[in-house]
Amino acid sequence: MSDTGIGASVPRKEDRRFLAGRGNYVADIAAANEMALAFVRSPVAHGRIRSIRKPDGAENRVFTADDLDGVEPMRAPSKLPGYKPSDFPALAIGKVRFVGETVVACVGATRAEAEDLAQAVEVDYEELDPAVDMLEARRPGAPLVHDSWGDNIALATRTDGDMESVKARAAHSVTREFRMSRQAMVPMEGRAVLAEWNSRMDQLIVHTATQVPHLIRAGLAMFLGLEQRQVRVIAPDVGGGFGLKTYVQPEELVACWYAMKFGRPARWISDRREHLIADANCREHHYIVTAHADEEGRILGLEGEVTVDAGAYSIYPFTNCLEAAMAGGNLPGPYAIEAYGVKTWTVVTNKPPLVPYRGVARPGVAFAMEMLVDAVARTVGREPHEVRMINMVPASAMPYTNIARKTFDSGDHPGAVARAAQMIDIAAVRERQARDEPDGRLIGLGFGSYVEQAAHGTSVFASWGVQMVPGYEQAGAKLTPDGGLELRVGVQSHGQGMETTLAQVASEILGIDPENVSVIHGDTGLTPYSTGTYASRSIVMAGGAVSRACEVLVERMRTIGAHLLQCEPDQIRVAGGRVMGPGGDLPFSEIGRVWYINPEELPADVDTDGVEAVVGYRPEPDHGTFSYSTHAAVVAVDPDTGAVEVLDYVVVEDCGTMVNPMVVSGQVYGGAAQGIGTALFEESPFDESGQPLASTFADYHLPGAAEVPAFRLAHMVTPSPHTEHGIKGMGEGSTIPTPAVIGNAVNDALKRYGAEVNETPISPRRVLAAIAAAEGEAA
Amino acid sequence: MTEISLTINGEPVTASVEPRTSLADFVRDSQRLTGTHLGCEHGVCGACTLEIDGEPMRSCITYAVSCDGASITTIEGFDDDDVMEDLRQAFTENHGLQCGYCTPGMLVTARDIVRRLPDADEKRVRLELSGNLCRCTGYVGIVRAILAVLEKRRG
Ligand code: FES
Ligand code: FES
Secondary structure (H helix, E strand, C coil): CCCCCCCCCCCCCCHHHHHCCCCCEHHHCCCCCCEEEEEEECCCCCEEEEEEECCCCCCCCEECHHHCCCCCCECCCECCCCCCCCCECCCCCCEECCCCCEEEEEEECCHHHHHHHHHHCEEEEEECCCCCCHHHHHCCCCCCCCHHHCCCEEEEEEECCCHHHHHHHCCEEEEEEEEEEEECCCCCCCCEEEEEEECCCCEEEEEECCCCHHHHHHHHHHHHCCCHHHEEEECCECCCCCCHHHCCCHHHHHHHHHHHHHCCCEEEECCHHHHHHHCCEEEEEEEEEEEEECCCCCEEEEEEEEEEECCCCCCCCCCCCHHHHHHHHHCCCCECCCEEEEEEEEECCCCCCECCCCCCCHHHHHHHHHHHHHHHHHHHCCCHHHHHHHHECCHHHCCEECCCCCEECCCCHHHHHHHHHHHHCHHHHHHHHHCCCCCCCEEEEEEEEEEEEECCCHHHHHHCCECCCCCCEEEEEEECCCCCEEEEECCCCCCCCHHHHHHHHHHHHHCCCHHHEEEEECECCCCCCCCCCCCCCHHHHHHHHHHHHHHHHHHHHHHHHHHHHCCCHHHCEEECCEEEECCEEEEHHHHHHHHHHCHHHCCCCCCCCCCEEEEEECCCCCCCEEEEEEEEEEEEECCCCCCEEEEEEEEEEECEECCCHHHHHHHHHHHHHHHHHHHHHCCCCECCCCCECCCCCCCCCCCCCCCCCCCEEEEECCCCCCCHHHECCCCCHHHCCHHHHHHHHHHHHHHHHCCCCCECCCCHHHHHHHHHHHHHHHC | CEEEEEEECCEEEEEEECCCCEHHHHHHHHCCCCCCCCCCCCCCCCCCEEEECCEEEEHHHCEHHHHCCCEEECHHHCCCCHHHHHHHHHHHHCCCCCCCCCHHHHHHHHHHHHHHCCCCCHHHHHHHHHHCCCCCCCCHHHHHHHHHHHHHHHC
16 A cells, blocks of 8 residues: 555545635635526415516516426436326426425525515415325325325335245234434535526536536436537535435526526525525435344344335436335345335425435434334343344355345444444443433443445446436546646545545556646536436545546556657556656656657557546446444433433444545544434424424534534445455445434333334434333333 | 725725625625635524634624624634644644535634633533534544644643
C-alpha cells in the first residue's frame, strides 16, 4: 500500500474550500437577470381546484398548470406486472393530492417579492375526504387518491413459501406488528435549482442540487419536450442528499419552463418548511411478521406482510414501488431460513410522495426482523446475540444464496456478532441490570445485524422493472500536458469524499500524488453517462472504472516511455508518478510533453488514442456487493418519563477493502446518527385530515451532538471476490440496524413489565404507552 | 429602505436594506459572502452562525437593519485568526465535515467554545454544540476536532 493509495486515510482534498467558506452550492451561484420562484401550495390534502384568481396586472409573473405549455406530468414507468403509474404534475391539474402540492408559481426579482405575489393569489378548493392512514387506504371503499384506479394500491406482490412443513417442526410461532413512521431526510442544504437557456449552446443549463445529474437530464428532457443534447445538468457542491436528491421535482420543471419561455434565468431555493411538508418524505412502513422457530430459537420459517405508504404520486425515475420490492427481498436479512413467504402492498395516500432514504426500505425491514429475532430469543429464553449467531449464514457457507435468491459474496456474520458482544461486554451489562440504578432508570441491551446489498448491478435493477437500469460504469482518465491527471466520472460526490477517494484509486495504479489529480463529477456536459450516486454504488462502480481507466493509461504510457527510454515496453514500470525503465526514468510530465507538445518524438507504434481513456466497468457477477455489520447498544430508560438515553453504542462492520478508512468510519458514524434520529426523534406526523404536523425544526426533531452517543467502531475486512480491489459498497449501511438496536435495548429494559415498543420514533409517549398497555394487560 | 453602516470582515460597508431583510440574506445576496449558509431560516440549525461584535449569532433571525454600527465577521473573515487556523486543521484531520454545509456555522461556534471554555470536556462540548445541526458526520469528527484544539491550546 502506498501512503496515498487504497487503504490510506488521506485527508480530504475537498475540505479546504469548505473550511474556508468557499464551497459553491446552487444557492451561492448568481446569474445576471435571474428571477426567483415561489409557489402557492395546496393547504388541503385532497381537493378539487374550483378556481384560481391571479392578482391584477401580474399575469406574466403568476402561472398555473394551464400556462405550462409543453410541460408533461412526470410519469415513472415500471415493468412490474400490475403496477399503476401516476402522473405527477409540475403544477396541480384539476385536483390536489397532498398538503404542499405546487398549485401556482410566482416569480419576482427576489424570493421575497415572489412570496408577496404568492400571498395575493386566491385559490378556491372543494375539499374531498382524504386517504391518510395506509392500512385504511388499502381497504375497499377508502377515498380514492387517483379516481381512475378503483383502489389505492399501486402494486401488490406475493411470494409463497412452503410454510406447512416448517410449521410442523416449529416449537414456537412468534408474531409481532411493527411500524416505522414517516420521516423527512433533511440534508442540511435543501433542494435548489437555477435554470437558464443558453442560445449559443442551444441548451438548457440547469444547476441543481442532485445526486444523479444524468438521470435528471433524462427526466427534464422528457418532461420538457427537449432532446437530451439540449439539456446540461450541473450539480455543483451539494449539501447532503441521502436519497432525497434523486428525483425530478415539480419546482425544477417550472424553473426550466420559465427560463425557456422568458429567456431569463430562474431560481428556486427550497426553504426548510417546503422540505418538511412538500418534498418527498421517506420510510413509513407497516409490518406483520411471524417467525416459526424451534426450541433452540432457530428460525425455520418466516412470514411477512409489508405495507408501504407511498404518498400521492410516484417520483421519477425510481418509482414508488422500489421501497416495497426491497422490503420483500430483504426481510430474511443475514439469516439462513428454510421457508419464506411475503406479501407487499404499495399504497397511495394523500401525503407527499415517498423516495428511498439512506438504507432504502432496510431500516424498516431490520426494525421488524431484528426485533422479531429478539422476541424469539425472549420466547425461548436465550441471549439475543446467541439466537442471531445460530441463525446466521456461517462464514464456511460463503458464497451463499439465500431464500430470497440473494448471493452473499463473502464474510463472517456470526464473527461480527461475537465481536460486538465482546465490545459491549454483555456480562458487565447483565450484572449492572441486576442491580437497581440509583436514579431508578432501567438498563437495556440491544443488538441488530444486517447484510447490505450495494452497487446493485444491471440484472438486479432489471428485475425491479425500473426504467433506469445501470450498466457499465464509465470513467475517463486523462494525463494533462504537464503530467497531472484528470478523472471524469458521472457519479456525484456530496459528502462522500470522492474527490479524494477516487484520486486514491488512481494513486494506487499510477503512484501519482492525489494532490495532482482532479476529480470532475456531477456535470453531464463534462462526464461520461452514469446513473449517479445512490445504492452505495459509487466507490464500487466509479472506483472500479477509474482503476481500469488508469490501467489503460499505464499501457499507453509504457509505449511512449519505452521509446524515450530506449527499452522494450514490457521493461517499463509505472509507479510513484514516474515511468521507469532499466536505465532511467521519466516523470509523467515528459510523457505529456511528448504526446501534446512534441509529437515528432512519438514512437511509430504509439496508440493514437493518446494519454486519455474512457473505460467501462461492471463487476462480474453483477448482483452487487454484500457488506454486513452488527451493532449493539446499552440504553437507560426512565419508566416515569419514558425518556431513553443511549449510554454506549458499538459497531462492528465489514465492507471489504477500505479505500480510505477515515472516510468509511465517517460514513458509519453519520449513518448511525441518522439511525438514532429514526429510532428516537424523527417523525412527520399527519392529522386525520392529512395536515402535516411537523413543519419546522421545532416540531421535527433532529438528533444533535448531545443526543448522539460516542460510537465505538471496529472494522473487519473481507475483500469482495468480485470487484476491483475487493471494494464493497457501504455508505447507507449503518442507518439500517440502528432503530432495531435501540428498540431491542428499550424492550430489554422494559422486560420486567412485559412491555414492548414496536413503533418509531421511540418517543417518551410511546414508551409510557407500552408500559401502560402491559400493566393494563397484567391487571 | 433603511440606510445602515457597519463593518463586515474589517471593511466598512454602507447599504440600503429593506426592514424585512435578514442579516443572512444581506451578507449572502448583497455582499456575495456565500460562506454563511441557510439550513432552516428559523433559528434552530445554526448553519447561518456568524459573529456580531465578537459573539456568535444566528444571522437568519437577525435583521440587517438591527446591525447598524455593528462589526460582523463571517466565515470568510477569519483567515488571520489562529484559533480558526487550528480548528480548520483539526476538522480536516478528524474528518469533522462531509458535505461541508454545516461547516461554516460549526467553525464559528467551535471557535467560541475554544475561546470561552478552555477546560471543556467531551460532554460539555457536545452540549455547547446543541445549537448546530450536522446531518452527515454524526458529530464524531466535529467533537474530536474541538477537543483536539482545546487540548493543544492547554499545552
Ligand atoms: S439557518 Fe439560521 S439557524 Fe438555521
Ligand atoms: S457535513 Fe454535511 S451537514 Fe455537516
